[in-house]
Amino acid sequence: MAPHPMMKRRLLPAMGAALLARPALAFDRTLRIVSPFNPGSLSDIVARGLAQALAPVVGQPVVVENRFGAGGGIGALAAARAPADGYTLFLGMVDVMAVNPFTYRNLAYDPERDFAPVSFVSHIPTALIAGPAKPGIRSFADLVAAAKAEPGALSYASWGVGSTSQLAFERISRAAGTSFLHVPYTGAAPAIQAVLASQVDVMVVPTGAAAAMARNGGTRVLAVASPARQPMVPETPTLAELGLPLSLSLWQAVYVPARTPQPVVAQLNAALREAMRAPAFVEMLRTQAGTPEPGTPEALAEFERGERQAWGAVVRELDIRLE
Template sequence: MYGRIIGAVCAAALAGAAGAAYPERPIQLIHGFGAGGNADTVSRLVARHLQAALGQPVVVEIKSGAGGVVASSYVAKAEPDGYTLVMLTGGHTVSAAVNKSLPYDPVADFQPISTVTAFPFVVSVKADNPARTLADLLGTARAKPGTVSFSSVGVGSTQHLTGELLAATAGVQMLHVPYRGGAAPVQAVLAGDVDVLVNTATVAAPQLKAGTMRALAITSSRPWPLLPGVPVAADTVPGFQVYSWLGIAAPAGTPGPVVDRLHAALAAMLQDPAFRKAVNDIGSEPSGSSPAQMRTMIESEITRWKKVVQQANIAAN
């Protein structure tokens, strides 16, 4: 008994010492999406602030593929020492909902540290579309089931499931038309090939400002500063609300003192005016959490998206 007690005390002391010394070498921040995209842009902002706070280089590395699964798998299998971190996105929970199996457990294999940003989606149509409001659009979908189409960046993407959730909550049928990402969904709506764009404010804003597209609703719980005057979808479809997010996690088993050090650095970053402005400028808002809150959010989002997958009869990969 005494041996176990002494062992536990020694382990705690070593963990504390590791936390005090951490970091002693460069840190990798991994994400699984394209250069210049939302995840990449925010990762580089975070890396810059963590580097200043921790006194060691923080290097952003892209391991793209399978909607973030390649990056997440890499970090889940990394040494849990705080030197390999991952920028998780809302796609992390969507992947868990649409894949029959993953090379990692989306909850148990990660140590959440903090969310860093949150952002809604915009429901938009081409400027000459007869629908002037979300109610108009849903009215058409209700009268002619399956004739109103919406684009996304791919089957099983967050944009896809957001469109399916909107249709299910409103009690209508809409036709999903997937694209491979990039500018293709926007171009499809502008060309008149698809009726509705469901995408981030960052993607939609240039077309909305140019007057080539019109925003019908934002999926946030309140009006979004980047798009003043655009109503929230819940005004038309009560209870409908979708945010996506970005957040930092480490491999499961990362020592508590290391997690605490990283969380404190991120919490300070989220209050920094320069970081907040940079995030606002790309259509998001700073949004922090405790490690426990981030874990709970991931669990609840997986549950929600699994229900959407079932309701929409989306074939699991």
């Protein structure tokens, strides 16, 4: 027998409340986050923190799979080819999503065609450091003066040709009207070690790493490439304060294979928003000078387009072409 009209009016709000009370997510097996860089890298640290925060939200284990090589391209391709069912997430970074399309001649994936944006994660601001090789360089002004006195004599390290560490330094150098010798390495760890060992003079690194290196002695943080001063190095000026309006971050965001249904993308976005509120995740990002910045897929797509324009212009100017 059909409910009385008055009963319908009473049932509908109750049914709506019941639906809202149901779990929005219905995952029934392990999820994985593909990290395109090696264990111990910034990407890996963020991916593992995110996995730990996401697991209790989705009610399933979340594992991190490191698929590194080719500037993050190997991991990107693996994630792009994964089943589009919401169980494989990709932690994309600026290198993989905004730089590689311009540096690699035959890129095996297309960031726009092969991925659907889910949510932004965080900006990790970069900082410019000077190592023990040049103890007289105590400030950004010192660095500029030394570089202009002997163009190309000072050296800077990066974690690879065409990497954001190279491109960020070149953006700073060109804005300051200086010239340096580029010394590329095969990763962030050997590049940083080269600076600490006085083999290379300066480098752009994540602000968290810069603060740790300065605490341990031997390096000075000359500037931060962020909109505001960073609490980890509060005495260090921003590039904008020094007359260079540049903000250069190693941002991360979550993507899924392009064919993933929109309802699944929406579920993952909601889960990530909740996960990024976890105190442990917030603290992990704080140690890297970042904060959680969840957002909509549409906002991430728009941001990414702007980043490609900015970094692509530098790649074209330097004429970097990788196989």
